[in-house]
Amino acid sequence: MQRVNKQSVNFYEFKELKVPHAFLGREYNFLSSLSRKELSLQYENVKKVMGVDKVALVNQIHSNQVKIVTKENYLESNASDGMLTNEKGIALATKVADCQAILLYDEKRQVIGNIHSGWKGTVDRILQTAITLMQDTYACEVKDIKVYFCPSICQDCFEVKEDVYLLFKETFLDIDLDQFVFYSKEKDRYFIDTVGINKELVLQEGILKENIIVSELCTKCNPTLFHSYRVDKENSGRNLAIICL
Secondary structure, eight states, X not given: OEEEEETTEEEEEXXXXXXXXXXXXXXXXXXXXXXXXXXXXXXXXXXXXXXXXXXXXXXXXXXXXXXXXXXXXXXXXXXXXXXXXXXXXXXXXEEESSSEEEEEEETTTTEEEEEEEOHHHHHTTHHHHHHHHXXXXXXXXXXXXXXXXXXXXXXXXXXXXXHXXXXXXXXXXXSXXXXXXXXXXXXXXXXXXXXXXXXXXXXXXXXXXXXXEEOOOBTTTOTTTSOOHHHHGGGOOOEEEXXXX
16 A cells, blocks of 8 residues: 545555545544534545545444445445445445455446454454345456455454454354464463455455455554554544545
């Protein structure tokens, strides 16, 4: 990924992704509890840069629910954690603070997606759900779908207790989970590579390896660049991942 500056909005973008998109970090804050005025100013700035007048958001609940977004329903704040659309003029936006924001793009069918996958969403296989929905709704073929993992918490920083590890172990019987987990006897904690797990899952779905692009930036390791819940706890702000056609 590279850092660019457009119309006073600093953001990260994937050079390989040829549609308007952004991952906005520490310089902005899209926490829902901020004042309506603060959020409105930020969204208006983002819409100007993205060249759209509509931004779709959902009520993120750490689920595997994915919404089909249209000009008619984009203002409806459904309880879900992913969005897909093939309509121009609508930007799909998710808020994260260590969780994965995953952008999807099928250039042939002109379909985009924006998925919020925390560890619960990973366990519930939301990314697989989104890819299946792209096929069922828009006749996308997996060979044409590209998957972009925005900055998120890395394995070295994502430590969990045994109960969470056992949930992963019980869930992912179809993959070699050991390659994505290490145990620290000193800390009595498990360290899980959730990005690696999601990569493995989409490879199983038929996504081509060369169509999976992963940012190497960790939100917790780079607190001057990104909001991180593991760093700031309840005082954490929210990064914004956004994409449009």
